Amino acid sequence: MVTVVIETTGERVEFRHLNTVTQLLGKLKLKQCDVLVIQEGELLTPDRKISHGSEVRVRHVVSRG
Amino acid sequence: MKCRRCGERAQVALPSHHTGFCGPCFETYFLRQVERGIHDHRQFAKEDRVLLAVSGGKDSLGLLLAMKELGYSVTALHIDLDIPVSSRNARSIVEAFCQAHGVDCHILETAGKGLSVPEVKKRVNRPICSVCGKIKRHWFNRFAYENGYDVLATGHNLDDEVARLFANTLRWDQAYLAGQGPTMAAEGKFVKKVKPLCRLTEYETAVWCFLKGIDHVLAACPYSGGASFTGHKKLLATLEETSPGAKMQFYENFLRNGKPAFEALKKSAPALKDCGRCGYPTSQDVCGVCRIKEQLEG
Numbered sequence: 001m002v003t004v005v006i007e008t009t010g011e012r013v014e015f016r017h018l019n020t021v022t023q024l025l026g027k028l029k030l031k032q033c034d035v036l037v038i039q040e041g042e043l044l045t046p047d048r049k050i051s052h053g054s055e056v057r058v059r060h061v062v063s064r065g
Numbered sequence: 066m067k068c069r070r071c072g073e074r075a076q077v078a079l080p081s082h083h084t085g086f087c088g089p090c091f092e093t094y095f096l097r098q099v100e101r102g103i104h105d106h107r108q109f110a111k112e113d114r115v116l117l118a119v120s121g122g123k124d125s126l127g128l129l130l131a132m133k134e135l136g137y138s139v140t141a142l143h144i145d146l147d148i149p150v151s152s153r154n155a156r157s158i159v160e161a162f163c164q165a166h167g168v169d170c171h172i173l174e175t176a177g178k179g180l181s182v183p184e185v186k187k188r189v190n191r192p193i194c195s196v197c198g199k200i201k202r203h204w205f206n207r208f209a210y211e212n213g214y215d216v217l218a219t220g221h222n223l224d225d226e227v228a229r230l231f232a233n234t235l236r237w238d239q240a241y242l243a244g245q246g247p248t249m250a251a252e253g254k255f256v257k258k259v260k261p262l263c264r265l266t267e268y269e270t271a272v273w274c275f276l277k278g279i280d281h282v283l284a285a286c287p288y289s290g291g292a293s294f295t296g297h298k299k300l301l302a303t304l305e306e307t308s309p310g311a312k313m314q315f316y317e318n319f320l321r322n323g324k325p326a327f328e329a330l331k332k333s334a335p336a337l338k339d340c341g342r343c344g345y346p347t348s349q350d351v352c353g354v355c356r357i358k359e360q361l362e363g
Contacts, residue, residue: 007283031306032080033268036275043076043275045066045085059283061271062224062298063122 003055004028022046024056035060070094077272080309088276095273098264099131106247108259109216115139116214116256118205119163119170121155121282123274124220126162128262130277132218133166139218141170142208144201146182148287155282162280173204179358186288188361193288196357203354207345209256222262222270227312228297230319243331246324253337254345266312 002018005011006028018024021037021044037044038057050056066075068087075085086094102108109115117132119125119141132139143159146152156172163170175182180200186193209217226247233241247263249255262270274281304311339345340352347353 031302032078033266033305034302036268036271038275043088043272045075045078047066047078059271059275061123061268062295063124063267 001053002050005055005057007057007059018050020046021048021050024050024058028058030058034062076276077269079269081266081305081313083309091272092276095265095269096131096135098269099128099261100135102247102261102264103135103259106259106263108218108248108261109137109257111136111138113138113215114213115216115218116205116209116212117141117218118201118220119143119159120220121158121162122220123279123281124222124225124262124267124270126159126220126279126281127270127274127277128218128220129162129168130166130279131273132261133168139168140214141168142205143170143172144204145172145174145176146197146201147174147176147184148182151282151284151287152182154284158280158282171208173208175200175204178204179361180354182288184361185357189357197288199353200357203345203352206254206256206258207343210254214256216257216259218259218261220262220270221260222265222267223312223316224267224298224301226260226263227301227316230316231297231301239327239330242319242323243327246320252346254339263316264313 002015004013004015004024006013015024015027018027024037025032025046032046036059038059039050039054044050044056066078066085067073068075068090069084070090070093071087073087076088077091078085115132115137117125117129117139119129121143129139129141141159141163143156145156160170160172162168182193182197182200185196185200189196205217226245230245233245247260249258251257301312335348337346337348340347340355341350342355343352345352351359
């Protein structure tokens, strides 16, 4: 299980099967440069694996006024 | 993915440059891009006094730190719009940042100028983002001019510039296309205006802020729903995904090939005159901001 926290809304989403950041972006329908993907204070590139049991934070980068 | 410079594990992938960087090498890359924007577009030099318009968002605070690290003489100006909750939050973030980094910071309250933005929203029947932008631009320029700054800088990034160029092109707005760019020369009571982040995307600025631990405003302005540039940015992001580097190419080719043609057309535009109320440049007898004030006073 991987827990994903969407920072903009505070929403928490759980995924049973998630291997890479690219897969996560696909499930959330996001483009690579739409968000920062953060794990344990570090940014993850799309090719990085997400380990089972971890928590990942997603921060949107587009200014909304 | 490995960092292109040092071979360590990358934290940042940049498809438009076909590359990736680790944290420290990305910081070097970011500062070099800011420096290159300033240098290539002849924006300012180390001896110039630069006033930076700071909203509290990632772009302006990220630029403030970059300019400080690059050794420029920069002072922050934050405009408090008097919007409930959001203005207080933004102001406290700016003040805390400037105090922590030893940056001189001025706060200008629009309410004290008879232009509280919630009041303006109630009384003026026009899109509030456009009116608010007009008020901010007027006061940023006026403050810079009256306090003797050489340059007024803003945190507009490549995405902002490309979205604006796209909107101007959709309308083929000759005057706006002639005036758009990362450097606008001083003219009369208009101070020189520059955009040092013109080579960097929102994503890159967000990465810089994350790596530097910059606490910035995350919430959207409560009045900003439906701003048209957000829709344009989504379209352009889709284009960039399929054609990495397209945004930079669109913007740089416009500056090289399109802008000079529109500037030539602009020479026949009516000259600016002084506003009958505040004395600042306008194409009409009374400037847009003074007309808004008249509406509020009336």
